[in-house]
Amino acid sequence: MAAGAASGGSATTDTYKEARTWLLMPAWVTLTILVLAPVLMMLVYSFLTKEFRGGVIWEFSLSAYDQFFFDRGLFGDDPPKIEWTYITIFWRSIWQAGAATLLSLVIGFPTAYFIATRSPQMRPVWVFLITIPYWVNLLIRTVSMKFLLRDEGPLNDALIGIGLLDDPLRIINTNFAVQLGLFYSYLPFMVLPIYAAVERYNFALSEAAADLYASKWTTLRRILLPAIKPGVVAGCILVFVPSMGSFLAPDLLGGAKNFMIGSLIEEQFKGNAGNWPFGAAASMILLTMVLIILMISARQQAKADRA
Amino acid sequence: MSGDTKIAIDVREAVKRYGDFTALKTISLSIMDNEFFTLLGPSGCGKTTLLRMIAGFEDVTEGAIYLYGDEIAGLPPNKRPVNTVFQNYALFPHMTVLENVAFGMEMRGRSKSDARKRAGEMLDLVQLQQFAARKPSQLSGGQQQRVALARALAPEPKVLLLDEPLSALDLKLRKAMQLELKHLQRETGITFIFVTHDQEEALTMSDRIAVMSAGELQQLGSPTDIYERPHNMFVADFIGETNLLEVSVDAIKEGRATCHLGGGHELTCNAVDGIGIGSKVHMSIRPERLYMSDSPAEAESLKGRVKENIFVGTDITTIVDLADGPDFTVRTSNSDRGNKRIFEPGAEMFVNMERGAGRLLVD
Numbered sequence: 001m002a003a004g005a006a007s008g009g010s011a012t013t014d015t016y017k018e019a020r021t022w023l024l025m026p027a028w029v030t031l032t033i034l035v036l037a038p039v040l041m042m043l044v045y046s047f048l049t050k051e052f053r054g055g056v057i058w059e060f061s062l063s064a065y066d067q068f069f070f071d072r073g074l075f076g077d078d079p080p081k082i083e084w085t086y087i088t089i090f091w092r093s094i095w096q097a098g099a100a101t102l103l104s105l106v107i108g109f110p111t112a113y114f115i116a117t118r119s120p121q122m123r124p125v126w127v128f129l130i131t132i133p134y135w136v137n138l139l140i141r142t143v144s145m146k147f148l149l150r151d152e153g154p155l156n157d158a159l160i161g162i163g164l165l166d167d168p169l170r171i172i173n174t175n176f177a178v179q180l181g182l183f184y185s186y187l188p189f190m191v192l193p194i195y196a197a198v199e200r201y202n203f204a205l206s207e208a209a210a211d212l213y214a215s216k217w218t219t220l221r222r223i224l225l226p227a228i229k230p231g232v233v234a235g236c237i238l239v240f241v242p243s244m245g246s247f248l249a250p251d252l253l254g255g256a257k258n259f260m261i262g263s264l265i266e267e268q269f270k271g272n273a274g275n276w277p278f279g280a281a282a283s284m285i286l287l288t289m290v291l292i293i294l295m296i297s298a299r300q301q302a303k304a305d306r307a
Numbered sequence: 308m309s310g311d312t313k314i315a316i317d318v319r320e321a322v323k324r325y326g327d328f329t330a331l332k333t334i335s336l337s338i339m340d341n342e343f344f345t346l347l348g349p350s351g352c353g354k355t356t357l358l359r360m361i362a363g364f365e366d367v368t369e370g371a372i373y374l375y376g377d378e379i380a381g382l383p384p385n386k387r388p389v390n391t392v393f394q395n396y397a398l399f400p401h402m403t404v405l406e407n408v409a410f411g412m413e414m415r416g417r418s419k420s421d422a423r424k425r426a427g428e429m430l431d432l433v434q435l436q437q438f439a440a441r442k443p444s445q446l447s448g449g450q451q452q453r454v455a456l457a458r459a460l461a462p463e464p465k466v467l468l469l470d471e472p473l474s475a476l477d478l479k480l481r482k483a484m485q486l487e488l489k490h491l492q493r494e495t496g497i498t499f500i501f502v503t504h505d506q507e508e509a510l511t512m513s514d515r516i517a518v519m520s521a522g523e524l525q526q527l528g529s530p531t532d533i534y535e536r537p538h539n540m541f542v543a544d545f546i547g548e549t550n551l552l553e554v555s556v557d558a559i560k561e562g563r564a565t566c567h568l569g570g571g572h573e574l575t576c577n578a579v580d581g582i583g584i585g586s587k588v589h590m591s592i593r594p595e596r597l598y599m600s601d602s603p604a605e606a607e608s609l610k611g612r613v614k615e616n617i618f619v620g621t622d623i624t625t626i627v628d629l630a631d632g633p634d635f636t637v638r639t640s641n642s643d644r645g646n647k648r649i650f651e652p653g654a655e656m657f658v659n660m661e662r663g664a665g666r667l668l669v670d
Contacts, residue, residue: 202397204393205400207391207397208397208398208399211363212411212458213385
């Protein structure tokens with residue numbers, strides 16, 4: 001079957017051989033303008049010298065990266081020490097994004113499974129329902145979340161009202177609030193790929209496992225999860241990556257103490273106080289991190305496919 | 308069936324309903340220990356539903372199912388000592404062939420090494436030992452079929468359920484697998500319950516066959532019973548090829564019924580309980596039980612004209628036009644051509660029916 005598909009593919013390639021270059025042009029143009037050029041611009045800017053009112057001076061400098069990793073004192077002439085401020089922010093971003101991803105997975109997987117096991121007519125309805133909140137702008141959704149979670153908000157009112165709590169639960173301005181915000185922002189990105197994978201899953205495999213004395217839990221762990229792993233991995237990446245660079249949720253829900261890398265970058269390009277090369281350098285470091293994570297996951301996927 | 312033969316599966320008045328739709332209408336049947344039992348019927352007849360009820364994938368709406376005397380209708384599939392060979396095999400794609408076969412034994416608590424050792428032996432049994440390290444997708448359909456069989460047999464189930472396991476194979480492979488399955492059943496001594504819509508497959512392999520249609524049991528018996536003594540129209544029509552003639556019963560004398568069919572023709576055959584004088588019923592005559600001659604050669608002989616001869620390899624099928632009567636199909640085996648005559652199209656001759664070949668059917 002694989003051989004048949006491969007030969008079919010090459011036949012198509014032959015048919016369009018002459019036109020191939022031209023047919024691929026739109027894709028190349030799009031990629032160049034929207035991906036390659038901005039990244040290159042950022043790379044260049046991260047090696048320039050900052051101008052005090054925003055913008056850059058066209059002079060090569062490593063100071064942006066230096067500022068990120070090293071502390072040379074107030075006047076810049078102390079012996080260099082490791083600057084922990086930004087590394088801590090970075091580490092917090094990874095941790096927060098990881099927690100949000102885990103939360104999305106824990107909620108998103110059963111949701112996706114539920115939708116995929118409904119009747120074929122009902123599945124689009126459920127997918128539609130899941131995506132409805134996402135028609136509203138992300139900023140408004142995050143502000144609403146802040147309203148819901150604050151000390152005098154509906155959540156605390158309700159909890160105190162039914163007598164579960166005496167004092168409001170302090171959620172706002174905590175790490176957990178940020179995780180909740182990120183989780184809510186990106187949940188569909190977890191649900192949809194897992195849903196697609198479960199929908200393609202052959203449920204006869206689960207029956208076969210049950211027939212061969214496997215419990216429901218063992219069937220989930222040893223049969224279903226390995227089969228839908230690509231969907232789970234895709235979902236995790238799609239939640240983790242934007243969570244890492246997110247700035248709305250940490251700004252609005254986390255307060256100053258729970259600063260994330262996205263907010264740090266955002267600030268460098270805002271108003272006159274910014275530092276463009278430093279923002280560009282932080283972006284490049286974030287990009288590098290994400291690329292490393294993607295490469296590791298791609299490599300493991302390839303290894304699993306080969307085995 | 309001798310008195311000390313144990314009953315492997317006892318289905319007692321089992322009913323299956325999906326909402327308003329009744330998939331199975333009060334079925335009772337007993338499947339004996341060490342039997343090759345086949346559920347045969349067209350698609351939608353309820354045979355797969357019954358199999359899935361025995362496996363535990365479908366619950367029983369009413370009635371009960373016993374496995375060697377124990378009621379199992381309430382047990383989930385993983386608590387029933389029966390295994391299934393699925394129609395499209397349902398092999399675990401991310402596991403090797405060996406891991407697939409070892410899975411059931413591991414789940415039953417055997418150690419990993421022990422389960423693998425036994426899995427290796429099972430692969431020997433189905434002659435796939437050299438493919439142990441492959442993934443199912445790297446095997447042909449016939450090989451996957453044998454892996455599915457080894458996987459289901461490995462945990463030594465009390466009963467093996469087979470859900471149309473050969474339907475995805477080509478004809479030649481299917482024939483080979485039919486024999487292999489029959490041998491495996493004898494070797495292992497496990498009760499096999501086989502579901503198929505292919506009557507030839509059922510006749511070849513089974514000790515007994517249950518013919519089903521529209522959620523009901525039509526007839527239960529040995530392959531010979533079912534083929535030679537079909538009980539009703541459905542069974543006669545579904546199993547093999549037959550001449551179905553509309554007849555009315557004129558007289559019954561000494562266990563023989565005299566019937567007439569269109570055009571003033573008359574045929575006699577064994578009387579059947581429940582079909583009395585005056586009934587308008589069908590008579591089934593297998594085409595290979597008829598032969599042709601110049602002059603009447605049997606008590607039951609009808610005059611006709613050859614319409615067409617069709618060569619089908621092992622046989623020649625002749626379509627005969629009875630004067631003022633229905634068409635007849637007569638089959639002559641090629642090995643029999645020394646004794647039995649073939650007439651050219653248009654020739655006038657007599658169609659002779661052996662005594663006992665005609666069978667009256669209830670509707």
